[in-house]
Amino acid sequence: MSKKDLPRKPLTKKRLKNLILNVVKNPFNMIVLVSLIVLFCLIVIPLLTMIKSTFTMAQSELRRNPGATIGQFTLYYWKYMIASNMSKAVLWEPLLNSLFCGAMTTLISVPLGSVLAWLMIRTDIPGKKVLGLLVTIPYMIPSWTKALAWLAVFRNSTSGANGFLAGMGIPIPDWLAYGPIAIVLCMSMHYYAFSYIQVSGALRSINSELEEMGEIQGANKAQILRHITLPLIMPSVLSALVMTVSKSIGTYGVAANLGNRIGYYTLATKMRVFIDQGPRGVGYAMSIVLVGMAALILMGNQRIIGVRKSYATVGGKGGRSTLMPLGKAKKPMMLFLFVFLFLAMVMPFFVLIMETFQITTGAGYGLDNLTLYNWIGTPDKAVKYTNYPGIFRHDEFWSAMWNTVRLSLIASIITAFCGQFLGYISSRGRGKWYGNLTEQLVFVPYLMSGVAFSTMYFSMFSRPHLGGLIPSLYGTFTLIILTSVVKHFPFASRSGTANMLSISVELEEAADIAGASFWKRMSSIIIPLAKNGFISGFMLVFISIAKELDLIIIMMTPTTRTLSFLAFTYSQEGYNQMSDAISVVVLFYILLCYIAANKIGGADISKSW
Amino acid sequence: MSRIELKHIDKFYGSNHVLRDINLTIEDGDFMTLLGPSGCGKTTTLRVVSGLEKPQNGIMTIDGVEMINADDAYYAEPSKRGLNLVFQSYALWPHMTVYDNIAFGLKIQKMDKAEIDRRVMDSLRMMRIDMYKDRYPTELSGGQQQRVAIARAVASSPKLLLLDEPLSNLDAKLRIDMRAELQRLHKELGTTIIYVTHDQTEALTMSTKIALFKAGELNQVATPMELYNNPIDLEAADFIGNPRINLIPGKAEMKNGQLVVKSELGAHTFGAEFLTDEEKPASGEFDCVLACRPEQITISREPVEGALPVTVYANQPAGSETIVTLKAGEEEFLVKELGQVHYDLDQKVWAIIDQNKINVYNKETTRLIKRAV
Secondary structure, eight states: OOOGGGGOOOOOHHHHHHHHHHHOOOOOHHHHHHHHHOOOOIIHHHHHHHHHTTTTGGGGOOOOOOOOTTTOOOOHHHHHHHHHHHHHIIIIIIHHHHHHHHHHHHHHHHHHHHHHHHHHBBBSSSSHHHHHHHHHHHHHHHHHHHHHHHHHHHHHHGGGSSOOOHTTOOOOOOOHHHSSSHHHHHEEEEEHHHHHHHHHHHHHHHHHHHHHHHHHHOOHHHHHHIIIEEEHHHHHHHHHHHHHHHHHHHHHEEEHHHHHGGTTHHHHHHHHHHHHHHHHHHHHHHHHHHHHHHHHHHHHHHHHGGGGGGOOOOOOOOOOOOOOGGGGGGGHHHHHHHHHHHIIIIIHHHHHHHTTBBBBBBSOOOOGBBBBHHHHHHGGSSOOSSOOGGGGHHHHHHHHHHHHHHOOOOOHHHHHHHHHHHHHHHHHHTTTTHHHHHHHHHHHHHHHHHHHHHHHHHHHHHBBGGGGGOOOOOOOHHHHHHHHHHHHHHHHHHHHHHHHHTTTTHHHHHHHTOOHHHHHHHEEEIIIHHHHHHHHHHHHHHHHTTHHHHHHHHOOOOTOOOOOHHHHHHHHTOHHHHHHHHHHHHHHHHHHHHHHHHHHHHOOOGOOO | OEEEEEEEEEEEEETTEEEEEEEEETEEEEEEEEETTSSSSHHHHHHHHHHOOOOOOEEEEETTTEEEEGGTTEOGGGTTTTHHHHHETOOOOTTHHHHHHHHHHHHHOOOOOHHHHHHHHHHHTTTTTTTTSSOOGGGGGGHEEEEEEEEHHHHOOOEEHHHHHETTTHHHHHHHHOOOHHHHHHHHHOEEEEEEEEEEEHHHHOOSEEEEETTTTEEEEEOOHHHHHHHHHHHHHHHHSOOOOOOEEEEEEETTTEEEEEETTTTEEEEGGGGSOOOOOOSOOOEEEEEEOHHHGEEEOOOOOOOOOEEEEEEOOOOSSSEEEEEETTTTEEEEEOOOOOOOOOOOOEEEGGGGGOOOTTTTOBBBEEEEO
């Protein structure tokens, strides 16, 4: 007998009353209802609004479309993008560039990250503790800072001021200093961290007894690696791969810093041109293309990995792992690590930091070329003509600093709170419709690159809705906070879900039986137990928001600028040293926060992306 | 102290029918064990009784008061049912001390402080863990945590105590100690207890009644000894008892209201007074299965009138008992003898089988057609 064969119960008055009471009397149901409505408003409606606006004639395009009326249905934007004489420059070339950069970045960063992970987790390479920390540091550094560091080393006269190498008299061609190679290398130096974090997590969870069993069966090291270890970590490698592709395709900061000056555009950078200069509808349409691509990639991933998504490698029992001796390979491997760390971290950041003390970039580190002007100078003391005082004497800097602190603090508190909350709903609703729906809705922002996501919010909130009930948030700090909060939902609710799953449902049921109401259960069981997870989740969101540039760049107005945006603007304007100085400040801010998070909340960078 | 009645309970998880028309009455003061292999619905039944699960069909009353009426979509809240539950995982709140864990429910009932203190200390003393009252659960061993979980459940003096496989996480020695402990608890409190386990020894040793589950249905409800002596079908017979019951195929026929059975154990005739009303062919020969507990068979080294001549196939002395495998024709069966006995392999001996102790099952329906006395 299946459920459908049960005789339908007559709907008596009493039954109806109880049915309604059962739903209404349970606060959990109300909370789920409210959350679903809020998620719907914050995620589904903006997406639909943006899609709609690509089909709606806007005032600014009237002059190019004589006879059209505002608000009329139109295919103008899509035609402009896909099938006009402009479309090669608007869509196809940037799309190709995006795909190329994404693919190349993935090709470099996934093997790099995986090999690093294997070295650090599975082999007896010395100095693991220090190396392990050093290897994860690049991830904490905003990707746009890496672009600035790249410029500090490779900049040539095309953009006015020489970089480190050009200053030493080494001719640097444009194709190396700017454009695809620079973008791919910078992004690889950032996104390898995804693979490193994912794969090292998987490697750590593999019980070495699985490998030892292979050894007992007579397999040699290569066979064990190929037939046991690799298949077990494959799901993690694949998911890192997907993350890298979808993230790198939509990255803005790196591509803009390194591509714009020679007219090399990716989808994300071209999109911003349209959002800024119009027609906006085309920009929105491009962001839909970006979202669509991310969705396709993820769907492909699900199809490939499917049910095999996670092997239950954590048996709860075996945490013992024996390390593989590297033997003769130890020295070359160490060398590889040091070269990597030197090229990816030490040198660029040394150059970056030194540049902030230079009068003329690329002119060496002689005393006559060193100054503290970029930090604390006043315009009358400037050696070269400049409008700006040193950053610490500049109001713009302090306002941006304040905005950064304010934004990262407020947004991350809200995000972390919502994340625990959403995590509670998805963990307690596992397998039920509302749990799945919550999980899916929360996942949508993940599909969108930062620029595409903020474009969506920008389009949604640039005018009032519901007759003024939702005011126009254009140019407000509130909009930036809202965008940052919702964009970080997937990550925050992931950590929230993990946190809530670690609190057994039975603990709540025991309280239920003891007579504790829903709110009492929340306050005396769930919140005390979730506290630690909350703090670490909060810290990780905090760091991620502090380094954010892509997400908020199109919303910036002079009063809402953050440090990352200021650094970006300075760099575009040619104030390289000050731009570098600001990124050094951001770097220190993030590192300090991370150390604090690590010490206070036990936050672990390996749980974040 | 309470009487629980479950009527026509159906529970679905999605399209999965996990409880099928459960009808069960638990009398006041019973120690009722829900027994069965994993996934048969016993824990779900317990959770339905506790109020943590809502069945789609059926009625439940406690002391005549309706707690579940699926037709009216009425489900009383767990805390309104006057019961308490010990989880398999113990579900001790890790951020509270032992004392606070036990006091939590009492505080919610807004008892005054002195009363709470008295009750907490009483239940701690009863479980003999009063010295650990200021510790956190993680600082206790499994057995101690177990005691805290029980102390927490009994502190509110529930009329009904539910226990979900409470001993499954303990080692063998502790389990035997706790069985005695639980038996005493039942006697001292006089509370009705519903106890879920897949361990037949626990069920047989502690319960006053056992409800045997089979794939979401109630298979048999009986006293432990009745369940042991007369399992209602072949599956129940096979599930209960260690070493397992001997099952020997045979042919049966009804003659003059009597059951005539032929098998490798010889020919038997059973009077009508031993027969159940289970379905069986009224005439003609049909396949049957004879079942006999290993300890109901004795071995004689000398020929005995009416005994079955057999050979010894294997001999497993285990100190306190000896398991002997005998062979009659093509059929093998086990005999359990107390103490240390030795037989040579292939030795010829005689098996004495009391025919009153034999169960007969209809092979087609697998149901019991002849009871043991």
